[in-house]
Amino acid sequence: MEKVKNVMQWGKILLPLSSIRFYPPQFVLRDPVLEGVTAAINNGQDVAVIVFNLKDISNIAEQLGHVQYGQLLKQIKKAFQMTIKQHIAKQDIITLHDFYSDGLTLFIKVDYMHHSLSEINTIMGKIIYHVEKGLYPLYPSLQPQFESGYMFVEKQSFSVLHSVESARRQALAMAEKRVKSEWNEMVHSIKKIVSKQEIKLLAQPIIDVATKEVRALEMLSRGPAGTVLESPLSLFSVARQTGMLYELELLVFEKVLEQIKATRCRQNIFVNCTPLTLGNIQFTRDLKKLMLQYPLISPAQITIEITENDSIDGLKNFIYNIKMLRLMGYKIAMDDTGAGYSSLSIISDIMPDIIKIDRSVISNIDKNSVKESMLQGLMLIAREAGSLVVAEGIENEEEASVLKRNNVDLAQGFFYARPTAFVKKTS
Structure with missing residues (x-):
């Protein structure tokens, strides 16, 4: 009983009591995506969600095997991180996120009064070009190629989390142009x-x-x-x-x-x-x-x-x-x-x-x-x-x-x- 009391006392110091009562631990943890998106929206900016997907992912995984495929994914993420830093201003980058290896998702701040859609398309094209160019010598037989799509986070939604998930799902549909998916919708x-x-x-x-x-x-x-x-x-x-x-x-x-x-x-x-x-x-x-x-x-x-x-x-x-x-x-x-x-x-x-x-x-x-x-x-x-x-x-x-x-x-x-x-x- 004494141990339980001590835990509760430490909890009151580290977290508000309301957080302990109503939120499971994982929701108390810092989320850089939601924090960055919320801050951008509060600052009057829009947020573009850009998805980069590896084409023909099933065949590539089969050819490489589990271990080598895992190494490829790490190299892909590193290549995108380096290339994004070269082509997008630091202050505009919110984060690059790997959602359980289901492609890479880039979140950037956009001011639609002076950022254009063609600018986003150009940036996406440059990033993909340089990443593919860097990976070709390492995997000449595979020649990895990527597809991309983008969408904007809806500002007026009741939930930033819902808006982010919705925008990412729609960006994925744009990238993959899937049959019977949100692309068709x-x-x-x-x-x-x-x-x-x-x-x-x-x-x-x-x-x-x-x-x-x-x-x-x-x-x-x-x-x-x-x-x-x-x-x-x-x-x-x-x-x-x-x-x-x-x-x-x-x-x-x-x-x-x-x-x-x-x-x-x-x-x-x-x-x-x-x-x-x-x-x-x-x-x-x-x-x-x-x-x-x-x-x-x-x-x-x-x-x-x-x-x-x-x-x-x-x-x-x-x-x-x-x-x-x-x-x-x-x-x-x-x-x-x-x-x-x-x-x-x-x-x-x-x-x-x-x-x-x-x-x-x-x-x-x-x-x-x-x-x-x-x-x-x-x-x-x-x-x-x-x-x-x-x-x-x-x-x-x-x-x-x-x-x-x-x-x-x-x-x-x-x-x-x-x-x-x-x-x-x-x-």
């Missing part, structure tokens, strides 16, 4: 969204920095309310991975035209479009067909905003389509400028009408003189290209004051206005 979901036009649009004003007047509206897409695909990150990542990105982006354009007609909007409208869609040989033709249904809407009212950091190498129709769109009367905006080399490198190729400066440059610019110098440099580039400048992600008056003293043309962000639904006019 997600393909069905995205096809249903496109066929039934189950998306809604929000509008965020773009403000004249000098006068604070609304100069344009950027249209932002959301999937069906209350579903995993309501989040634009999840919606467009599933569309991209299931080969439905073009159809989804064309649907967004159609919805935009519907909204302009229904609200009798006279503002300039920004519509987001990825280089993959802009490089599609059918895009200008399909857009013309759409516009014929809305004869009162002029292409001059619409600015096509090139999003993401996809390389345009290999997109042979991209530059041609940009030229055609200009001839049709559309204006072209370049998004995410300053977030990476790729956005800067194509400015001279497309000479955009508008350059949007990424929020990574703008965030805390009032406290960072280097960022202000970067802003000034980007504005010089914009002036040389004959482009207007829009600063994105303005969150406070201090950031806005830096824009004003540097004569930035336009701005958008929560400081000015949050995205809201269009209100249909009644008269």
Whole structure:
């Protein structure tokens, strides 16, 4: 009895009494995945769950035998750890987890305002390339190859643990493209969204920095309310991975035209479009067909905003389509400028009408003189290209004051206005 009393006394010192009463010991232990994901969400960031799976795993295990296969798994994990550190910023990595050898799962922080889906695809491709390259000399007869998929942790769920498990399961389905799995369910979901036009649009004003007047509206897409695909990150990542990105982006354009007609909007409208869609040989033709249904809407009212950091190498129709769109009367905006080399490198190729400066440059610019110098440099580039400048992600008056003293043309962000639904006019 005395021993039991001593144990309870030590327990009260080490753990709260509530923990001893209500939680089994394993739930008191520190969980780096849940801690990291929770901290990122609380900080306003999204979390991407990326799965890397070894292809043809059964045959490889059979060829190597139990011992050698175990050694291979250790080498794979070490190779991924080293490669991930080389290609992802330390502050963005939450953890790399081995779920009972069922593939490796990487958790990273993502800020969707300046991280793009193509960036995640590029990172995944680079990691796999370098890991495979390093393993080939060690296993020349096997030539290990990997498949990958990703999903985002749902922020609004009642349980972070449930959200993490759900995102990982969906990422696995994306990686494996399994028959009779969540892969088919997600393909069905995205096809249903496109066929039934189950998306809604929000509008965020773009403000004249000098006068604070609304100069344009950027249209932002959301999937069906209350579903995993309501989040634009999840919606467009599933569309991209299931080969439905073009159809989804064309649907967004159609919805935009519907909204302009229904609200009798006279503002300039920004519509987001990825280089993959802009490089599609059918895009200008399909857009013309759409516009014929809305004869009162002029292409001059619409600015096509090139999003993401996809390389345009290999997109042979991209530059041609940009030229055609200009001839049709559309204006072209370049998004995410300053977030990476790729956005800067194509400015001279497309000479955009508008350059949007990424929020990574703008965030805390009032406290960072280097960022202000970067802003000034980007504005010089914009002036040389004959482009207007829009600063994105303005969150406070201090950031806005830096824009004003540097004569930035336009701005958008929560400081000015949050995205809201269009209100249909009644008269």
